[in-house]
Amino acid sequence: MKSALVTGANKGIGLEVAKQLAQQGFYVYLGSRSLASGEAAAQQLRAAGLTAVEAVQLDVTNPKSIQAARAAVGAKTPVLDVLVNNAGISGGQPQGALQATPEQFRAVFETNVFGVAGVTQAFLDLLQPAPQPRIVNVSTAMASLSLYADLDNSNFAFRVPVYQASKAALNMYTLNLAHELRGTPFKVNAVCPGYTQTDFTDHQGTSTPAEAGARIVKYALLGPDGPTGQYFSEEYFPAPATCPW
Incomplete structure (x- = not known):
């Protein structure tokens, strides 16, 4: 059975x-x-009939917690096929380039x-033996330099600089991670889940968690x-070739 680690997996x-x-x-x-x-x-997933799940204590901001999680997962499996770096915070409000x-x-x-770098480096040795290891870093369209360089575009007026x-x-x-792993079976990509209705957005948004999850899992x-x-x-940007960094 293939295995995966998802950070920040307790909700949303x-x-x-x-x-x-x-x-x-x-x-x-x-x-x-x-x-x-x-x-x-x-337990919520098990109640839905998905029994191949297990919680792991993992605070991505704590190196000792990362190493303990690596040891816990490594004690259960010698190979990890997928790492999804999902854990993230917004930084709260207000945010401003002059005020933050x-x-x-x-x-x-x-x-x-x-946290992403620490988790990735800690679990890399479990990913390397996998036939087709995958790393997905959860990003956002709001990080696009191309889009936000248009200072007068009202479509991108909402800004949270931090x-x-x-x-x-x-x-x-x-x-750079993809560059260093080129020529290996690794695939490393950043994925925006969309504007998703979760606690993170105060349940506002244009995508459901199921739709967002599917974009990442793909x-x-x-x-x-x-x-x-x-x-x-x-x-x-439905056509990947037009998606700006």
């Missing part, structure tokens, strides 16, 4: 990704900062960038001829 998009991967026959480790929340999420504090930037980057900067950095990390299931080192935002 992460839980939906875990659910859909379990439906695809994966044994799914639900990474959660709170083990109790992770256990509750796993250094503490806001540090907190958001700690989760959205440093969050956007962290996800733009995540996109660059994704590119790239976790890529075949050997699939793309790598790309950014996909299918809600906004």
Whole structure:
């Protein structure tokens, strides 16, 4: 049975990704900062008939927690087929390039960038033996430099500089990770789930968690001829070739 780790999997998009991967026959480790929340999420999936799930305590901002999670997963399986770096925070409001504090930037980057790098590096040795290892980093269309360089476009008037900067950095990390893993079976991509109705958006949005989860899972299931080192935002840019970084 293939296995997957999803960070931030106790609710929202992460839980939906875990659910859909379990439906695809994966044994799914639900990474959660709170083990109790992770256990509750796993029980929810088991109640729906998806028994190949297990909660793992994983605070992506805590190196000791990352290493403990790596040890826990490694004790259960020698191979991890999929890593979905979903855990993320917005940084709260207000945000502004002139008003956001250094503490806001540090907190958001700690989760959205440093946490992704730490988890990826910690679990890489479990991913490497997989026949077709996949890494999906959950990004956002709001991190697009191309779109937001149009300063007068009313379609992109809403700006959250701290969050956007962290996800733009995540996109660059994704590119470089794909570059370093080129010539191997790895596929590494960044995916925007869309404007999704979860706690993260105060349940506002144009996509359901199921739709968002499907967009992410699609790239976790890529075949050997699939793309790598790309950014996909299918809600906004159905044709990948037109999707701007």
